[in-house]
Amino acid sequence: xxxxxxxxxxxxxxxxxxxxxxxxxxSGHRSVSWYQQTPGQGLQFLFEYFSETQRxxxxxxxxxxxxxxxxxxxxMNVSTLExxxxxxxxxxxxxxxxxxxxxxxxxxxVL
Amino acid sequence: xxxxxxxPQYQHVQEGEDFTTYCNSSTTLSNIQWYKQRPGGHPxxxxxxxxxxxxxxxxxxxxxxxxxxxxxxxxxxxxQTTDVGTYFCGGSGNTGKLIFGQGTxxxxxx
Numbered sequence: 001x002x003x004x005x006x007x008x009x010x011x012x013x014x015x016x017x018x019x020x021x022x023x024x025x026x027s028g029h030r031s032v033s034w035y036q037q038t039p040g041q042g043l044q045f046l047f048e049y050f051s052e053t054q055r056x057x058x059x060x061x062x063x064x065x066x067x068x069x070x071x072x073x074x075x076m077n078v079s080t081l082e083x084x085x086x087x088x089x090x091x092x093x094x095x096x097x098x099x100x101x102x103x104x105x106x107x108x109x110v111l
Numbered sequence: 112x113x114x115x116x117x118x119p120q121y122q123h124v125q126e127g128e129d130f131t132t133y134c135n136s137s138t139t140l141s142n143i144q145w146y147k148q149r150p151g152g153h154p155x156x157x158x159x160x161x162x163x164x165x166x167x168x169x170x171x172x173x174x175x176x177x178x179x180x181x182x183x184x185x186x187x188x189x190x191q192t193t194d195v196g197t198y199f200c201g202g203s204g205n206t207g208k209l210i211f212g213q214g215t216x217x218x219x220x221x
Contacts, residue, residue: 042211048209
């Protein structure tokens with residue numbers, strides 16, 4: 001089976017812009033979670049989608065949003081980018097809420 | 112809300128020494144998972160613990176889940192350079208949300 005794929009792998013934006021990140025889960029996996037990883041902060045949970053519905057949400061401002069499509073692919077959007085949004089954004093898919101399979105991540109740099 | 116703390120944040124050991132990282136949750140967990148992230152890579156699943164007091168072994172790695180299901184530990188015996196990376200614990204409560212600790216970064220000197 002193909003693994004979790006994320007596009008783009010690298011992104012450079014300026015403050016105030018918005019960005020959309022994409023995640024394609026492993027075939028058959030209906031749950032997709034998003035995490036923000038920064039040095040020293042570990043993996044901060046953003047949200048989880050299951051069958052096109054947001055099932056769980058972390059403690060991030062409303063500028064961070066996501067959605068899931070009928071084919072389980074998911075997108076994450078960040079509006080009005082801030083310098084502090086620079087991070088590695090990881091998505092992970094899972095089946096039955098068991099182990100998470102992580103993608104390679106999208107490295108976002110905000111200038 | 113649910114918080115997961117992990118200590119230490121960093122650990123440097125000489126090859127052959129043992130290593131332990133500890134994970135503590137503010138709430139009782141349904142299960143706990145452990146992941147390893149190699150430098151430049153993404154987290155990879157190691158194991159899931161579900162039962163109170165559960166102990167599981169994978170070669171030189173020993174995982175424990177506390178009796179109260181609020182803490183866990185990962186112990187590596189006789190570290191090797193291939194053990195280098197960041198180890199994360201992630202706990203799920205009754206919401207099903209998987210919350211990770213900050214991770215412990217292990218450096219092994221040959």
